[in-house]
């Protein structure tokens with residue numbers, strides 16, 4: 001087997017050979033610990049029939065482990081300077097394709113159709129650039145891609161918010177947006193020491209397993225998300241106060257909001273952070289008629 005890319009010595013040698021300088025603005029913190037990488041691959045349950053999509057391969061540390069275990073890997077990398085490095089470090093692997101593109105601009109569904117035709121088991125696996133973690137995850141979920149799930153490294157604080165339960169201080173509109181589409185778990189906490197350069201924050205790995213259908217069935221998804229975001233606009237306020245101040249013409253529609261809360265069996269004095277996804281679903285369906 002080829003020597004691992006993700007060791008401190010090999011990584012340093014690659015960076016020196018190419019005179020590579022990290023761009024903080026692109027969230028470049030590279031992993032130098034193969035044990036962590038193997039655990040990520042295990043959590044993602046990558047097998048020989050799996051097609052894997054990676055975001056931000058860097059110098060190929062994770063890509064290499066994915067290539068050894070997957071049928072095929074397609075990786076999106078925004079930084080052109082990494083392309084010659086990747087074609088060198090990943091040259092032993094014939095099942096890897098690098099796409100030079102900002103993943104937020106990419107037509108991922110078209111890439112799936114083209115690169116993974118006939119493959120049923122698709123996973124997204126990444127050590128995400130931390131400056132765009134949430135937009136990337138939300139894009140992948142909102143586009144309803146035919147993937148089994150997403151296993152990604154990100155800031156521990158964001159991981160905690162994503163997998164939070166109602167009634168905790170981390171629970172908010174991000175927890176709801178992601179748990180609506182997936183079953184979310186934090187599966188590993190990762191120390192700063194396994195990266196070069198070391199990030200300022202602690203990291204964690206989350207596993208998002210796509211639900212066959214959303215966690216709650218609602219009349220209008222966009223309105224459901226609008227209601228949840230409004231309910232957390234000011235965390236110390238009651239749900240009634242947040243909804244009246246945030247929903248369009250909310251102040252004039254206070255009586256209607258009160259009726260909807262009562263029909264959904266939710267006390268107007270409760271705070272958004274205590275409501276489950278089911279309660280938000282009921283509430284947004286009751287509010288829907290008054291706002292459409």
Ligand code: SAM
Pocket residue numbers: 026027028029030031032055056057058059060061062063076077078079082101102103104126127128129130132
């Ligand atoms: N996968 C490598 C590893 O684990 O060592 C590198 C991970 S590093 C945290 C994030 C990578 O994402 C960098 O290579 C960076 O250039 C790339 N990147 C940043 N923003 C991106 C974007 N919008 N689309 C695609 N890649 C991006």
